Amino acid sequence: MNDSMDAKQVQAFLNHPDFQTLIRQKSRLSWSLAAVQLAIYCGFITFVALFPEVMHQSLFGGVITVGMPLGVAVILSAFILCGIYVWYANRYFDEMTRQVVLKVQP
Amino acid sequence: MNNSMKKLHASLLALLFSLLPTSVWADKIDLGATEQQATNWVAIGMFVVFVGFTLGITKWAASKTRSTADFYTAGGGITGFQNGLAIAGDYMSAASFLGISAMVFATGFDGLLYSIGFLVGWPIILFVIAERLRNLGKFTFADVASFRLARGPVRTMAAVSTLVVVSFYLIAQMVGAGQLIKLLFGLNYNIAVVVVGVLMVAYVMFGGMLATTWVQIIKAVMLLSGATFMAFMVLQAYNFSLEGMFSAAVDVYSDVHNTDGQKIMGPGSLISNPIDAISLGLALMFGTAGLPHILMRFFTVGNAKEARKSVFFATGFIGYFYLLTFIIGFGAILFVAQNPQYLDLTKMAETGKLELLGGGNMAAVHLSHALGGDWFLGFISAVAFATILAVVAGLTLSGASAVSHDLYANVIAHGRSTEKQEMRVSKYAVLALGLLAMMLGIVFEKQNVAFMVGLAFAVAASSNFPVLLLSMFWRGLTTRGAVIGGTMGLVSSVTLIGMTKAVWVDTLHISATAPIPYSNPALFSITIAFVCCWLFSFTDKSSRADAERKAFDAQFVRSMTGIGASGASDH
Numbered sequence: 001m002n003d004s005m006d007a008k009q010v011q012a013f014l015n016h017p018d019f020q021t022l023i024r025q026k027s028r029l030s031w032s033l034a035a036v037q038l039a040i041y042c043g044f045i046t047f048v049a050l051f052p053e054v055m056h057q058s059l060f061g062g063v064i065t066v067g068m069p070l071g072v073a074v075i076l077s078a079f080i081l082c083g084i085y086v087w088y089a090n091r092y093f094d095e096m097t098r099q100v101v102l103k104v105q106p
Numbered sequence: 107m108n109n110s111m112k113k114l115h116a117s118l119l120a121l122l123f124s125l126l127p128t129s130v131w132a133d134k135i136d137l138g139a140t141e142q143q144a145t146n147w148v149a150i151g152m153f154v155v156f157v158g159f160t161l162g163i164t165k166w167a168a169s170k171t172r173s174t175a176d177f178y179t180a181g182g183g184i185t186g187f188q189n190g191l192a193i194a195g196d197y198m199s200a201a202s203f204l205g206i207s208a209m210v211f212a213t214g215f216d217g218l219l220y221s222i223g224f225l226v227g228w229p230i231i232l233f234v235i236a237e238r239l240r241n242l243g244k245f246t247f248a249d250v251a252s253f254r255l256a257r258g259p260v261r262t263m264a265a266v267s268t269l270v271v272v273s274f275y276l277i278a279q280m281v282g283a284g285q286l287i288k289l290l291f292g293l294n295y296n297i298a299v300v301v302v303g304v305l306m307v308a309y310v311m312f313g314g315m316l317a318t319t320w321v322q323i324i325k326a327v328m329l330l331s332g333a334t335f336m337a338f339m340v341l342q343a344y345n346f347s348l349e350g351m352f353s354a355a356v357d358v359y360s361d362v363h364n365t366d367g368q369k370i371m372g373p374g375s376l377i378s379n380p381i382d383a384i385s386l387g388l389a390l391m392f393g394t395a396g397l398p399h400i401l402m403r404f405f406t407v408g409n410a411k412e413a414r415k416s417v418f419f420a421t422g423f424i425g426y427f428y429l430l431t432f433i434i435g436f437g438a439i440l441f442v443a444q445n446p447q448y449l450d451l452t453k454m455a456e457t458g459k460l461e462l463l464g465g466g467n468m469a470a471v472h473l474s475h476a477l478g479g480d481w482f483l484g485f486i487s488a489v490a491f492a493t494i495l496a497v498v499a500g501l502t503l504s505g506a507s508a509v510s511h512d513l514y515a516n517v518i519a520h521g522r523s524t525e526k527q528e529m530r531v532s533k534y535a536v537l538a539l540g541l542l543a544m545m546l547g548i549v550f551e552k553q554n555v556a557f558m559v560g561l562a563f564a565v566a567a568s569s570n571f572p573v574l575l576l577s578m579f580w581r582g583l584t585t586r587g588a589v590i591g592g593t594m595g596l597v598s599s600v601t602l603i604g605m606t607k608a609v610w611v612d613t614l615h616i617s618a619t620a621p622i623p624y625s626n627p628a629l630f631s632i633t634i635a636f637v638c639c640w641l642f643s644f645t646d647k648s649s650r651a652d653a654e655r656k657a658f659d660a661q662f663v664r665s666m667t668g669i670g671a672s673g674a675s676d677h
Contacts, residue, residue: 005660005669013663023666030233037233041226045383048219048373055215056372063353065371071218074226075425079418081229086418089237094411101667 009105018100026093033081040077044070145292148484149491153291156328156492157305163320167313174525175672177314177532178245178507179405182672184319186412190419192319193403195326196500197224197420198427200286200493203329204467206428210435211442211469214359214370217435221428223383227391228424232417235395238578238665239404240413244672246504247401247570248512251577254657256585256650258517260573263592265512267569268398270596272505273546274558274565276498276539280547283494289464290471290487299547306499307540310506311533315406318499325496328489330423332474332482333430339477340437355439362443362460370439389628393563396571399504410668431470438469441476448472498543506535557613560626561603568595568631576639578665581658584651587643595635602627 005013013019048055048067055067175181184192202224210217243250248264280299287298309317344351352371360367394400404413442448443460448468453461462468474486510532515523523531573592576583603609606627607620624630643651664670 005663007660010660010663013667014659019663019666026666034230034233037226037229041222041387042384044222045219045387049383052373056369060349062349063356063368063371064349065215067215067372068218071215071222072429074222075428078225078229079422079425082232082418082421085229085233086414089414090411097667101669105669 012104013100016100016104018096018103022093022096022100025096026089029085029088033085037078037081040074044074146290146484146487148480149291149487150293152484152488153491156324156488160317160321160324160492160495161308163324164309164313164317167317167320171312171314171316174245174511174528174532176316177529178402178503178511180314180316180319182406182408184406184412186407186415187419188319188323189403189407189412189416191326191423192322192406193400193416193420194423194427195322195329195493195496196400196403197424198326198329198493199497200490201282203333203427203431203493204286204470204490207431207435207438207470207473208467210432211438212466213374213376214436215372216374216376218428218432219373219376221431223387223390225421225425225428226387227394228417228421230391231395232414232421235575235578236404236413236417237410239401239574240407240410241665241668241671242578242661243401243405245402245405245511246507247398247574248508248516251573251588252516253577254654254661255577255583255588256654257521259585259589260592261512261516263589263596264570264573265508265517267565267592267596268508268512269505270600271396271398271562271566271570272501272508272539273542275562276501276505276543277546277550278558278562279494279498279501280543281550281553283491283498284547284551286494287491289468290490295551296548299544302495302498303540303544303547305495306502306543307536309495309499310503310540311536315402315503318496318503319403319406321492321499322496325489325492326423328485329493330427330430332486332489333427333434335482336437336470336473336477336486337430337433340433340440340473343440351433351436351440355436358439358443386626389563389567389626389632392567392571392632393628394566396566396569396574397563398508398566398570399500401570401574402500402504402507405672409671434470434473437477438473442469442472445472445476448476502536502539502543505539506532509535553613557603557606557608560608561600564599564603564628564631565596567628568599568635569593572632572635572639576636576643578661580643581655582643583639584643584646584648584654586646586648586651587639587641590642591635591637591639594638595631598634599628599631602631 055065055070057066058064059066059069170181171177173181202221206217206221209220239247239250242253246264246268248261248268251264252260280302283302284295284299287293287302288295291298293301309321313320341348341351344354356367356371358367359365359370403416407413407416442462448463450461450463462472464471471483471486471490475483478485510528514531515521515528519527569592572595573583573588576591577588602622602624604614605621606625608625610616610620611618
């Protein structure tokens with residue numbers, strides 16, 4: 001395959017409906033996951049700053065507080081969100097990209 | 107907070123801040139405070155084994171490093187999993203291991219809160235920039251930033267800001283290394299700095315990115331194994347009951363600090379102002395996504411898919427590591443805080459507070475001795491040394507590639523130099539950076555250099571990151587906007603950090619009050635950079651600017667499909 005693209009090929013990609021679908025789906029997933037991660041982090045930090053006493057409440061009547069599992073959950077959320085993205089991209093986007101490239105540059 | 111408490115905090119956080127990108131508590135730092143300890147032969151022996159092994163790897167890597175692609179990016183042959191470990195290795199520094207566990211030891215839950223801020227940037231990097239970066243870049247992030255812009259000015263700007271970031275980071279690392287090694291190994295400060303400098307030059311000059319990456323991977327595995335063992339031993343002592351472990355720790359904490367220990371199970375004084383905390387979090391995020399030695403790692407894998415996997419694994423390892431340090435900090439409360447063997451009793455009699463031998467950052471180190479005896483203490487000390495080596499090697503490589511690939515090959519020689527010439531320049535650059543780092547490390551021995559990492563992150567977030575992001579996402583960015591915006595970000599971040607209390611009052615002693623009331627002004631310099639990029643691109647009516655805007659489409663298609671990406675093999 002040709003390594004560089006001329007303006008015509010670039011236009012062919014931009015005009016191809018499958019390419020447009022790929023871009024749309026990919027941006028939607030990326031930006032929603034980014035927004036979720038930001039919301040989780042900023043929400044958590046704001047909550048800690050505004051309601052520290054809630055974080056200090058005992059979870060099951062012992063020394064473990066409500067804050068502990070929440071903090072651990074924020075760490076896990078980062079890993080899980082990455083996992084969702086990688087799973088989705090590996091399963092759908094790579095194949096979609098391959099198909100689009102084949103269609104535009106046979 | 108009374109004075110002695112402040113002093114305790116100072117030593118607890120000292121090394122932490124030699125690496126952490128914030129100057130929030132920089133007023134409490136005293137890096138020159140470590141004392142030389144008795145020579146630790148077990149630790150030195152283990153470290154010698156590590157060095158011998160990594161030099162063997164460097165020899166092997168040298169035999170495989172022929173082209174510039176081998177030198178800068180290990181020929182793109184690193185897998186996503188390996189690169190994930192290496193990225194995690196860049197992040198799991200000696201300072202975060204010793205510093206965060208020390209912070210948990212001192213304050214409990216706040217240590218966990220602090221580490222979370224370092225993690226959440228990674229998913230964002232994955233979702234937004236990782237794949238595009240891989241598809242557009244070759245060796246340095248300037249490749250991406252100058253993809254459709256004028257090579258000369260954009261690369262010069264990127265190389266200058268890379269060198270600024272690398273220099274400040276290197277100074278902080280070298281000084282931290284000297285102090286830490288004096289503490290752990292009982293070696294003289296200058297010897298420690300020279301050992302670090304010579305080894306890092308050897309790894310990078312002969313083994314390039316391949317050796318640098320493997321040193322980082324080996325160290326990451328050693329650190330993760332050591333930390334896992336420590337956390338396992340702590341939990342095992344309480345039959346794997348978290349409730350049992352935490353409640354025992356609360357009791358011990360109450361005893362030794364003469365206070366209500368239950369407070370360490372929730373947030374303390376770390377986050378009281380959410381705006382400050384979020385502004386710091388954003389600066390960490392953008393800073394991470396603008397650090398040249400981190401960005402360079404994305405070019406060591408074969409394609410966008412591997413780049414994506416790298417971040418996934420890196421996030422997993424880093425998150426796991428922070429959970430371990432949390433348990434280790436509590437373990438130190440349980441096994442170190444009450445054991446007179448680890449306490450500085452003379453100092454305690456003076457201050458009336460809990461003082462650890464060798465300073466507050468020694469919590470994890472003492473815990474390693476309490477759990478595994480002299481040999482495990484030696485192992486953990488050797489890991490800490492190895493960690494510093496691996497990080498400075500990565501920094502040196504990214505600084506050298508800014509000189510040889512961006513400044514020499516693309517700006518001075520206008521892309522007409524041969525590979526051989528470029529390689530030669532890069533090796534001289536490594537040597538020069540190594541000598542400079544050693545010299546500065548020795549010059550700054552007694553200085554408080556903690557603000558320098560904050561500065562490195564602020565410059566990365568305010569200069570590299572805005573230009574990189576806009577060049578990939580905004581059609582309108584032109585050369586004029588990128589150069590002015592990047593330069594303004596660089597100048598304003600350095601100026602604003604200079605005017606914070608940590609630098610203005612505590613380091614430079616210019617006057618008693620700082621000109622600006624913020625401890626972390628990166629948010630302002632980031633804004634200045636973005637606004638300047640926008641304004642000077644938007645008003646750019648030159649014909650070059652039109653051509654650059656038109657070139658966005660081709661760049662966009664390549665960034666999404668990987669067609670034409672360097673080293674791409676599966677199309």
